Amino acid sequence: MTLNVCTAVVRIDGLSRRYGAIRALDGVDLTLQRGITGLLGPNGAGKTTLLSILATVAEPDAGRVSVLGLDPRDGAERVEIRRHLGYLPQELGYHRHFTVAAFLDYVAILKEITNRRRRAEEIAKVLAITGLEDRARTRIRALSGGMRQRLGIAQALLGNPKLLILDEPTAGLDPEQRLRFRELLSGLPGDPAIVLSTHQADDIAAICPQVVVLLQGRVHFSGTPAGLAGTADGRVWAAGARDDRAHLSWRGGDGRWRHIGEQPPAGAELVTPTVEDGYLLLSHAAGAR
Amino acid sequence: MTSSFPGAAEPAAGAAWHAGEDLLASYAAGTAGAVADWSVEAHLTTCASCRAALSAHVAPERLAHNRSALLVRVAIGDAGPVRRLLRRCGVPDHVLSLLAATPSLRASWLLSVAAVAAVVAGEAAAVGYGWIPGGGPVTGPPGSAALAPFLLVVPLLVLAGVAAAFLPVFDPAWRLAAAAPFSGFTLLLVRAVAALAAALVPVTGVAFVVPGPGWLPVALLLPSLALSAFALALALVIGPRAAAVATAASWALPALWLAAADVPLLIVAPAAQVACAAVLCACAVLLYLRRDRFELGWVR
Amino acid sequence: MRPEAGERDDAALLRAVARGDEQALAALYDRHAGWLTVRLARRCALPDVVDHAVQDTFLAVWRGAGSYRGGGDVAAFIWGIGIRRLIDAIRREDSPRRLRWRAAEPETVVSAEDQVLAGLEHGRLGQALAGLSPELRGAIEATVLDGLTCAEAAILLGVAEGTVKSRCHRARVALRAALAGQQAGPGTTAYHHEAWETS
Numbered sequence: 001m002t003l004n005v006c007t008a009v010v011r012i013d014g015l016s017r018r019y020g021a022i023r024a025l026d027g028v029d030l031t032l033q034r035g036i037t038g039l040l041g042p043n044g045a046g047k048t049t050l051l052s053i054l055a056t057v058a059e060p061d062a063g064r065v066s067v068l069g070l071d072p073r074d075g076a077e078r079v080e081i082r083r084h085l086g087y088l089p090q091e092l093g094y095h096r097h098f099t100v101a102a103f104l105d106y107v108a109i110l111k112e113i114t115n116r117r118r119r120a121e122e123i124a125k126v127l128a129i130t131g132l133e134d135r136a137r138t139r140i141r142a143l144s145g146g147m148r149q150r151l152g153i154a155q156a157l158l159g160n161p162k163l164l165i166l167d168e169p170t171a172g173l174d175p176e177q178r179l180r181f182r183e184l185l186s187g188l189p190g191d192p193a194i195v196l197s198t199h200q201a202d203d204i205a206a207i208c209p210q211v212v213v214l215l216q217g218r219v220h221f222s223g224t225p226a227g228l229a230g231t232a233d234g235r236v237w238a239a240g241a242r243d244d245r246a247h248l249s250w251r252g253g254d255g256r257w258r259h260i261g262e263q264p265p266a267g268a269e270l271v272t273p274t275v276e277d278g279y280l281l282l283s284h285a286a287g288a289r
Numbered sequence: 290m291t292s293s294f295p296g297a298a299e300p301a302a303g304a305a306w307h308a309g310e311d312l313l314a315s316y317a318a319g320t321a322g323a324v325a326d327w328s329v330e331a332h333l334t335t336c337a338s339c340r341a342a343l344s345a346h347v348a349p350e351r352l353a354h355n356r357s358a359l360l361v362r363v364a365i366g367d368a369g370p371v372r373r374l375l376r377r378c379g380v381p382d383h384v385l386s387l388l389a390a391t392p393s394l395r396a397s398w399l400l401s402v403a404a405v406a407a408v409v410a411g412e413a414a415a416v417g418y419g420w421i422p423g424g425g426p427v428t429g430p431p432g433s434a435a436l437a438p439f440l441l442v443v444p445l446l447v448l449a450g451v452a453a454a455f456l457p458v459f460d461p462a463w464r465l466a467a468a469a470p471f472s473g474f475t476l477l478l479v480r481a482v483a484a485l486a487a488a489l490v491p492v493t494g495v496a497f498v499v500p501g502p503g504w505l506p507v508a509l510l511l512p513s514l515a516l517s518a519f520a521l522a523l524a525l526v527i528g529p530r531a532a533a534v535a536t537a538a539s540w541a542l543p544a545l546w547l548a549a550a551d552v553p554l555l556i557v558a559p560a561a562q563v564a565c566a567a568v569l570c571a572c573a574v575l576l577y578l579r580r581d582r583f584e585l586g587w588v589r
Numbered sequence: 590m591r592p593e594a595g596e597r598d599d600a601a602l603l604r605a606v607a608r609g610d611e612q613a614l615a616a617l618y619d620r621h622a623g624w625l626t627v628r629l630a631r632r633c634a635l636p637d638v639v640d641h642a643v644q645d646t647f648l649a650v651w652r653g654a655g656s657y658r659g660g661g662d663v664a665a666f667i668w669g670i671g672i673r674r675l676i677d678a679i680r681r682e683d684s685p686r687r688l689r690w691r692a693a694e695p696e697t698v699v700s701a702e703d704q705v706l707a708g709l710e711h712g713r714l715g716q717a718l719a720g721l722s723p724e725l726r727g728a729i730e731a732t733v734l735d736g737l738t739c740a741e742a743a744i745l746l747g748v749a750e751g752t753v754k755s756r757c758h759r760a761r762v763a764l765r766a767a768l769a770g771q772q773a774g775p776g777t778t779a780y781h782h783e784a785w786e787t788s
Contacts (some may be wrong), residue, residue, distance in 0.1 A: 344623020
């Protein structure tokens with residue numbers, strides 16, 4: 001049973017998963033390459049479900065999944081996948097009375113680092129990467145939100161994972177914290193493959209060379225951010241006033257109105273679309289269906 | 290530690306002998322020869338500046354690496370006397386760290402259990418010993434009616450401790466455990482056994498105080514074990530939350546019914562003990578058989 | 590005039606460590622870990638084991654700083670902990686390629702000046718010691734210089750405890766003979782040859 005990360009890191013075929021009457025994922029086909037991939041979609045689109053299936057926490061109802069060349073349906077391969085995984089769930093809860101070091105010690109044991117010294121060395125390493133060395137003895141309940149997020153990344157990095165799965169890692173962070181988070185992600189040692197989910201398009205534009213748009217349990221786009229922006233080519237305008245015929249229309253910070261739609265409003269000029277424009281257009285189209 | 294050799298010559302009076310840079314370098318490299326080594330070492334014990342000079346011959350990354358690992362181990366700490374005692378008894382250190390994350394092993398939890406048990410036992414004792422008048426007809430041994438609340442509550446306290454060991458709501462980081470290679474079954478077992486043992490201590494102690502048959506403390510053991518095993522086995526089938534509720538009901542309902550019929554002690558009578566033993570065995574077998582397919586994810 | 594934090598002497602740092610001051614421990618580490626690492630490495634060829642011993646030493650200092658009674662050098666206190674932590678680390682290490690003790694022969698020549706000074710330090714005793722075989726020297730060094738018990742020395746040297754005892758005895762005999770100015774008698778030579786053969 002060997003890992004194969006030379007080719008695609010994740011391969012998904014016809015994945016489906018439902019919770020009661022709700023179809024969280026509906027026939028998802030996807031291939032993820034090495035590097036950083038962003039999973040973009042609104043709340044309820046199925047991002048968390050998809051990521052928890054990749055993290056072997058949830059089981060699909062139908063379809064085939066291959067993570068790092070292994071099949072999570074097989075018990076032994078599932079454990080092997082977990083050995084190379086780093087997972088940051090959405091809204092990770094912490095044992096609040098734990099100190100930072102004690103919590104990381106706990107997670108390191110869960111990752112089968114049974115030797116006490118090796119654990120200490122791993123913890124020292126991830127504390128250095130995430131800049132939390134001075135906080136090793138701080139209790140988690142005393143940490144700020146940004147630091148707690150860094151702690152979440154630190155625990156995911158324990159054990160040199162080959163695949164990092166981060167569910168909404170930038171939620172609740174202010175712009176400066178998001179910037180530092182992006183810097184952190186781009187400089188990780190060991191160069192793991194990273195999949196992160198977000199509902200903010202500018203996170204994608206800033207860090208992810210690959211993006212997948214997930215809407216209502218289906219993949220609506222898979223490619224580069226430039227490609228996503230390109231799907232809105234010729235459909236984004238800036239004008240001085242509102243236009244009701246446009247699909248979407250809002251007032252930007254510079255006072256001008258931005259429209260996404262098929263017909264240009266009067267007096268509008270065509271502008272280069274951004275990633276967000278592409279995403280909004282796709283969401284609108286999916287919603288209309 | 291360092292002893293002076295018989296006949297060793299003292300350094301020339303007034304001269305401050307320091308190890309030269311070359312000598313330190315060859316000492317660090319192991320090429321200085323035995324006599325020079327010993328001279329340097331004897332000197333190091335008393336000379337801070339030569340010690341500092343010697344430090345320069347260690348790779349800074351190595352020093353930094355050991356320093357940060359040291360500070361992490363200091364930060365993790367050694368925990369309290371209980372942990373040290375358990376370590377000396379041979380419990381592996383990583384198991385102890387896992388247990389530290391169990392809510393039903395924390396002092397606050399155990400104190401609450403002890404408090405509830407004490408209240409219930411106190412009430413039973415007060416009525417049983419006649420300090421306060423008890424109501425209703427009494428059949429069977431005197432004071433047995435007073436035992437009904439005690440018999441109802443106390444095994445449920447033990448069950449609560451075990452349930453807290455596996456219910457996801459009690460483990461804020463359960464998703465991390467679910468996605469981790471460490472065997473979920475081992476984790477569950479370790480926590481449940483520890484919670485069981487910890488809960489049985491105050492419960493059994495209190496059972497000695499309560500008026501009633503002398504075998505009462507022992508009689509509570511099998512029902513507690515059976516309830517715990519039942520809850521775990523049931524959780525494999527219907528999920529943790531439903532299992533906890535169903536198991537609690539499976540004890541509470543008979544206990545209440547027997548209390549209403551004024552024969553509360555029947556629930557720990559020999560026939561009931563045999564039934565508990567049978568349940569315990571069946572559940573243990575079931576747990577053992579399904580241990581490899583056990584997933585902490587619980588997501589159906 | 591109050592001394593600055595950077596100039597606290599070792600004893601003050603130890604007292605601070607006993608009170609739970611983590612910065613003081615870090616300061617003690619910065620001052621002493623370097624020479625401790627080198628000195629332990631002279632007794633054990635495995636860098637991992639030496640690293641573990643160094644970490645364990647300062648961890649023991651953290652926990653046991655209260656047991657330092659203020660008499661004697663802090664460096665000696667640390668060394669006493671360190672050598673014993675090294676022995677523990679060696680005992681835990683179950684790899685067969687365990688250790689060497691000091692290099693038997695010097696490869697480079699120390700400066701003449703240092704040699705003279707070193708000779709002055711120990712004089713005839715130094716020459717007598719240099720004349721011992723490495724095995725005997727190692728045994729004497731562990732028991733006398735490092736102050737270990739025979740059991741501890743046995744672990745450090747990787748031999749049986751009885752071997753340590755007999756080597757110490759033979760070494761002492763040889764030293765006495767050398768110091769008394771006698772030619773190495775046939776008995777002594779026989780001991781030396783035995784030592785080489787059994788090594």
